[in-house]
Amino acid sequence: MAAHRKPKQRSLRGHTARTAATIALAGAATATAFDGTGHADPRLSPAEVKSKVDALYREAEIATEKYNGAKEKAENAEKSLGELRDEAARKTEKLNTARRELGSIATAQYRSGGIDPAVQLALSSDPDQYLERAALAARADSRQAAAVSGVQKQLQEIDQLHTEADGTLAHLTSRQAELKKHKETVTGKLDAAKRLLSQLTSDQRAEFTGEDKASRDTGRDGVTGVPAKAPSSRASAAVSYAYKALGSPYVWGATGPDAFDCSGLTQAAYRAAGVGLPRTTYAQIAAGERVPRSQLQPGDLVFFYQGISHVGLYVGNGQMIHAPNPSAPVRLAPISQMPFAGATRVA
Structure with missing residues (x-):
């Protein structure tokens, strides 16, 4: 009689593992497709690029002004630290001089034996000479007390x-830590804007910045007219x-003479x-007399956006000179x- 064997069961381990792996990979691919980290973003239209770049420039400008403020505070702190250290060095030298003088007094007393004046008078063959020396000693003691007090005060x-x-x-x-943080934010925003702009043709980029050939050469943005007379020298x-700065490049954090950011130019x-003037837009707006838009005069500072993150110099006829962003010169x-936020007259 033939022996009956159980049917051989196929192991599901390998198949299950392969299936799980396949599902996992598919899931990962799907997730990657959704978050866009593994594939190039679909090509944006010029209008979409402009919208995204404008937003990035605005965010970069806000971070730039924060950077400028932190830099100004760091520079002031560094200056104060240097002054404190210089003053401490001067006082330490003065202290060392006082200590040497005090040491000289102590040495003289040691050499004289520090004998009680009454004993010295009893032993002296010349009372007049002793009285003269006693007066000198008294004055020396007074100087010593003053020297000790001076040393203690200097310490x-x-x-x-x-x-x-x-x-x-x-x-x-x-x-300095704040500076580093804001710098990373600015460079990150500007790098992202640069990558987006690289998707455009040169003509599209020119259209984005609002420039034609003439405006790129002059920095005038197509605005013409004779400058209005300023109210003060x-x-x-x-x-x-x-006006002389027209055409200069925008460089964040720059204050001239060859490049500027917006508050650096003003x-x-x-x-x-x-x-x-203070370094930042939000400090400059408080640096003078506030004036309404209807009463603007050449030389007034004009500010924009809700967070006071951009500033220009009003030159009359509804125009200003400003440093817009890295895509355009002064x-x-x-x-x-831009959305008007206020104006200040500083001179």
Whole structure:
């Protein structure tokens, strides 16, 4: 009788593993397709590129102004730290001089034996000479007490300077970390904008920046007209500087003389006129007298967007000179081009 064997069962392990792997890969591919990390984005239309780049430039400009503010604070902290260290060095040298003088007094007393005046008088064969020496000793003791008090005071002052320097150093370190963060944000936004713009042809890029050949050569953005007369010599000097800056490249964080960001241009223009302005847009708007849009005069600072993230120099006839963004140089443009947020007269 033939032996009956159980039918051989096929192992499902290998098939199941292969199936699971296949499903996992398919799922990963599907997820990648949705999040776009593994495939090139579908080609955007020029209008979509413009919209995305405009948004990136706006975000970069906000980060740039934060960077400028942090940089200004870091520079001030670094200057203060240097001054504190210089003052501490001067006081330390003064302290060392006082210590040497105090040591000389102590050495003289040691050499004289520090004998009690009454004993010296009893032993002295010349009372008049002793009285003269006693008076000198008394004055020496007074000088010694003053010297000790002076040394103690100087030690306290130096300790206070070191404490202030430690606090300033901590502030500087914090500002430097803030600088790094904002710098990374700016460069990331600008790199993303650059990648998007590379999808456009040269004609499309020119259309995006609103320039024709003439405007690229002059930086005038197609705006013409005779500059209006400024109300003061300082405002006139600032406007004159801005006109000379037409066509200069936009470089974030730059304050001239060869490149500018928006607040760097206005700061440089008024620096040339002998007026000091803060570094950032949100500080510049508070640096003078606020004026309504209807009363603008050449030389006024005009600000845009809700967060006061952009500034230009008004030059009359509804126009300003400003540093727009990395895609365009310093140029003339109508102030109606952007959402108006306010104006300040500084001269």
